[in-house]
Amino acid sequence: YLKKASELCKKHNALFIADEVQTGIARTGRLLATCGNCTCEDKSCSGTPEVKPDILILGKALSGGVLPVSAVLANDEIMLCIKPGEHGSTFGGNPLANKVAIAALQVVKEEKLAENAYQLGILFRERMGNINSPILETYRGKGLLNAVVITPFEFKGENKTAMDVCLKLRDNGLLAKPTHDHIIRFAPPLVITEAELHAACDIIEATILSFNVQISHVDAVI
Numbered sequence: 001y002l003k004k005a006s007e008l009c010k011k012h013n014a015l016f017i018a019d020e021v022q023t024g025i026a027r028t029g030r031l032l033a034t035c036g037n038c039t040c041e042d043k044s045c046s047g048t049p050e051v052k053p054d055i056l057i058l059g060k061a062l063s064g065g066v067l068p069v070s071a072v073l074a075n076d077e078i079m080l081c082i083k084p085g086e087h088g089s090t091f092g093g094n095p096l097a098n099k100v101a102i103a104a105l106q107v108v109k110e111e112k113l114a115e116n117a118y119q120l121g122i123l124f125r126e127r128m129g130n131i132n133s134p135i136l137e138t139y140r141g142k143g144l145l146n147a148v149v150i151t152p153f154e155f156k157g158e159n160k161t162a163m164d165v166c167l168k169l170r171d172n173g174l175l176a177k178p179t180h181d182h183i184i185r186f187a188p189p190l191v192i193t194e195a196e197l198h199a200a201c202d203i204i205e206a207t208i209l210s211f212n213v214q215i216s217h218v219d220a221v222i
Helices: 002-011 095-110 113-129 162-171 194-209
Strands: 017-019 055-058 071-074 136-142 145-150 153-155 158-160 177-179 183-186 215-217
Touching: 095 113, 113 136, 113 145, 113 194, 162 177, 162 183, 162 194
Parallel strands: 017 055
Antiparallel strands: 055 071, 136 145, 145 183, 153 158, 153 215, 177 183
16 A cells, blocks of 8 residues: 555655654554564665655654654755745754654664564454454454454444443453444553563453343444
């Protein structure tokens, strides 16, 4: 998908801008989602990157949650189109934010958080694949950014959606975010351990299976 999108941009002389505010900084098991299967061992990025965007947008994990930090990256050919005085930013170039971002990136590298996300993401999806429930339609994801698709169903005379499953997860000790009526997103901390991931999966499995008594599917609201 990304390669095709990039090719279309080149064909029509448009910049390919990758918004990796949520997917960037190790979340998908690579430093960037656009890295594909490429690792950071080759500093020249001559491995197998999915695409090399013309402009890259980062945020969220860029500061490790310490301070609001965002960044826009591009090469000189693009950046130097903006001449001095043509663009301003009230807090741009904040020295404290820069220092925090550098420290956060060092932690990501030294603690191998991208590798951790990659391996634990595989484990998470394996655990989801072992859950035998008619309400679990499918699952998908990369690294530690995953989703479980729930078929809205009837339970004890009431229509239930992903929100109801999330509320039950909360009661059982796990926080997750519903998206629409049929998707639950799981994005645990990048520093999560294998033991903690298994504990989370145990809660997810027990919660989903608790809805398995006398259910009948209802139409989803997409």
